[in-house]
Amino acid sequence: MTNPQLPDALPQILEQAIDGVIVLDESNCVLLFNAAAERLWGYSRDEVLGRDVGLLLPDEVRPRLDAPLDSEAIVGSRSEVPMQRRDGSWLWGSMSISRIDVQGRRLLTAFVKDCTLQRRQREQMDVLSLAANETDNAVIVTGRDFEGPPVACAIGSAPVAGCSGARSWCAT
Known part of the structure; x- marks a missing residue:
């Protein structure tokens, strides 16, 4: 030292x-x-x-x-x-x-x-990502059902202006 x-x-x-x-x-x-x-x-x-x-x-x-x-x-x-x-x-x-x-x-x-909270948030995002990846439609999530920053929308596989694919998350 x-x-x-x-x-x-x-x-x-x-x-x-x-x-x-x-x-x-x-x-x-x-x-x-x-x-x-x-x-x-x-x-x-x-x-x-x-x-x-x-x-x-x-x-x-x-x-x-x-x-x-x-x-x-x-x-x-x-x-x-x-x-x-x-x-x-x-x-x-x-x-x-x-x-x-x-x-x-x-x-x-x-x-x-x-790291319980962070792990829970990752698991929630994984579920949302799976749902978004399995549909051709936009998935809209509303409310504050998550233990972190609010998620306004999870974009499906169809291209949407301002978002870059199925794993994009747009925060409000």
Whole structure:
């Protein structure tokens, strides 16, 4: 680190991050669980620190934890993963994992943010796109039935001035 003040500020930086930050050791035990991670999963840091990360994984995923979490396929990638909160509710998380070596120890850091709304919006747009692609007629969507910006029209496969085909979406 080039700035001598940065090491002192690093714990506060990680704690104040708006994304969930989790640090795991070589045996998948949680070493750091910031406030945003607490909000995402619904567990307090006291319930998670020192425990196996399997506590945070859905039941369906835990048996597959035999594969190392620091595999090349996982580290350095970003993916959307289903997550289950402590209360049993589900959300989608956008997760990126990085690996660092600190004093001869290999640590994994996961940065996680809730992407449930964006995923839902994409799914809604996919449904609209499918409907628009399957018709020769214009498809008009009215109202605010979507959890994002209002969509005024989805153009079908017939060319329409100002729009460039079946996947064009005109916002109001």
